[in-house]
Ligand SMILES: Nc1ncnc2c1ncn2[C@@H]1O[C@H](COP(=O)(O)OP(=O)(O)O)[C@@H](O)[C@H]1O
């Protein structure tokens with residue numbers, strides 16, 4: 001089975017996706033890694049992510065081993081990833097890898113979870129389950145700020161919120177594969193839900209789609 005998890009920055013997609021993988025025996029692809037990877041390579045070569053020819057060339061040659069050990073979670077890389085993600089040639093170059101992962105789950109797994117911005121709409125429009133995870137920008141900024149603080153990042157909360165708002169606008173406003181819920185996506189607003197509650201809601205929806213009435217897990 002394929003589960004698509006979409007939503008804006010720091011909404012909790014990765015947290016939920018990893019728990020779903022453990023619980024249902026699925027394999028995980030965080031598709032943000034691909035865009036972050038292209039952004040990181042450009043920055044590390046002192047290239048401008050806005051330069052479409054350079055970004056397309058890097059995306060066409062991209063493989064995960066190129067970013068082995070790289071810190072792709074910095075605010076600069078977040079910004080660069082969102083800039084390259086608006087470029088149609090970059091998206092086209094990264095699409096096949098994602099579809100291939102969805103079509104050929106690693107041996108031994110029951111399927112896949114992909115998280116990103118366009119999984120339910122473009123990458124896997126036939127996914128069995130589509131979840132759209134969101135939260136208020138303020139709550140997401142707080143979550144990301146707490147994360148960055150643990151990594152000794154000195155950015156203030158207001159600056160993190162500003163970055164998140166800008167990235168939301170760029171991701172939802174682009175012409176190619178904009179961030180938006182698929183028409184058949186199940187929406188979960190996580191603003192006032194902790195990770196356990198989000199997981200329980202997602203499981204309830206997935207079990208319904210699978211036609212099983214499993215006990216709703218309190219935590220996993
Ligand atoms: N429901 C939640 N409530 C509070 N914090 C959360 C929740 N879900 C995730 N987090 C935390 O928020 C941060 C961003 O979560 P993450 O799953 O990485 O988001 P995304 O993949 O959407 O960027 C992480 O530090 C994570 O532990």
Ligand SMILES: Nc1ccn([C@@H]2O[C@H](COP(=O)(O)OP(=O)(O)O)[C@@H](O)[C@H]2O)c(=O)n1
Pocket residue numbers: 008009010011031032033035036078081082083085086115116117118119167171
């Ligand atoms: N399927 C995807 C995944 C990520 N992205 C882009 O990549 C950027 C980084 O994605 P991410 O999922 O790692 O971001 P966070 O939610 O972790 O902050 C996003 O802001 C998008 O611009 C995308 O366009 N499509």
